[in-house]
Amino acid sequence: MSQIPEAVQARLVRGPSKLAWAILRDRKVVEIGGAVDAHGLRWLQVGSPVPTDVPWSSVVTQDGRGDGAVEMRALRLDPDVEAHTDVLGWHEDEVTHVLFLDTSATVELLDASMQRQNTDDLLRDRLAGAERMRRVERRARGEAFAALGYELLEEGPDGTFRPPSEPAAWLVSLCGWGAGEPRVVDPGDPIDYLSGFLGDAVEFFRKARSGPDGPEVRTLSSGVWTEILPESLAAGAAKRDMSFQAHALALSDGRGVVVIEHKNQSVAEMQASLQRQRDAELSYEGLSHEMQVKDVLLHCIVHDLRGPLASLVGAFSLLKKGTLDSADAEEAIEIGLRQAKRQDEMIRHVLDVFAAEYEALRQFDDDPATAPDLVAIARETAQRQSAAFQVQSVDLLVTGATGRLRVVGRADRLERVIANLIGNALRHAPAGTAVEVNVEERDAETVVLSVLDRGPGVPEEIRERLFRRFVQGGSAGAAGLGLFYVRMTVERWGGTAEYEPREGGGAAFRVILRRAAVSS
């Protein structure tokens, strides 16, 4: 009688006498005992099946899985035996328990109502006991998982999920359960990660139940996700991010359970390893890009520097021969000098660009009292270049604003920017034309410096790449570096550089700078 808890046995002994019991599995008797004779049950043997025509067979067959306890009162089990028998049956796991109580024998001892009371009590106790056991078991399961840092949600027959025991605070927060609200999650809302996954789990459970019997437990994993939960749940304010992973388990008995892991620890490890990989990839990306740019640039620079050098060598060779008359010699020297100057200018651009690249990003003055005055710097720079203009018979005009216009930037760099643009214009301006440097307020926040010439202008196809250091398939190099330097420098100050064809022919380069008064 090992299957009946001692507490129940004690009650039975004190209750009605002539008790018999049977324990059945798959409708076959696995154990039988007690006052078998008194109820006329002598035919019931271990191993024998219970026939379907005995009056109490419904106790055995009724599917009471979980809750079913069946009671039958005052049956005459065997016409040859003088006994009234009450039958009590219940199911537990795969096993059916049947109790046979001899009520006729106790009538003399107990008042009928009292006896009924006893039986009811017994039944109720038994049922309550079974239910209590089940709850304890569920709760124990939930608590055991909680102790390991997992929370459980069990799929109910109504398609919702519920925790078997009091859930951890993080699960309550995750599911958005308010105080006193039922602890239920509806699956399938893809806006929420957990609910979306529970939707997948329902489908997964359904397939597992309908599919062929597979391995004992099948699982579906959600992947890691992170939510930002109230600070009160975490140790410090910085630790509000909580990471989770959920697993749907299709149990062999058809039930579906979802285990939710609170994963901060292992996510931190995964994170660290992925972080290393990403950091490495970023530096590799950056470096190889930089290398590629530098390679091409270097190639272009060398190519450009060789141009003037060839002319220089040519001029020197002619001079060395000593066959030139004085006018030709003069010209050869003039050519050589011009090319040497050109080369010098290119080298300066190269140095500018590299210097600017290594310069701290935010070295500029934006104080309205001391920031560089664009009007004055434009004038001074133009002044300094006037000799070169005279040589080439090109006029240089400075027009526009006359007052002070302080801009965000640095005086020395700004001067290089303007010198680059003016030098560029001079290179393309035909003799007899004028280059105009114009400074104007654009609006309350910005100032425009324009450098305008009457040269051929920039061909359409290279306009777009004009201010770039490195142009795939195009030519860059030292000659192109001047404009790249202009753009890079003014953008650091929050400005922009633009080109457009000049009305009436020629080129219009513009630099738009922020006014110091506004930016401060």
Added chain:
Amino acid sequence: MIRKKVCLLGSFAVGKTSLVRRFVHSIFSERYHTTIGVKIDKKLVQVRVDDGQLTEVTLVLWDVQGEDRFQSIPTSYYRGSSGLLLVADGTRPQTLDSALQIAETATQSIGKDVPMRLLLNKADLVAQWEVPAPELLRKVGADFAPRVTSAKTGDGVDESFRDLTRALLSGDVP
């Protein structure tokens, strides 16, 4: 209460997490902390829709781990999205191609056209953009209503989220 799911998608390190942090919490950090899986944050947003009516909506922002050549995004992440924010890094032009590619996968997976916006992030580093912004924006095309943003300075961030929110709602509001 209207709730809308928005996925932020794009290559790693383009600034998805930073954009969400800027928009939701008004903070920015230079430190790069790569996202594992998905990180979900929420923000209650009020926008004025076409008819001028003020509408409240809770944006549920799914900040999805950056795709790279080893890890692709499970398509289940896209399920139920009302809109997508594609993010590219202006300093790394190749991230724009990835963003456009992800957009295609995502729309196929969602199975209907949802509003999408493309953000060219890290505008504060524009001096380092190898390809200038106008050229990148042109490349993206008007379908994605591309915008230049900076999670660092906040430039264009609020506008982008709000603009997308309005697009999400225009279907709902009579």
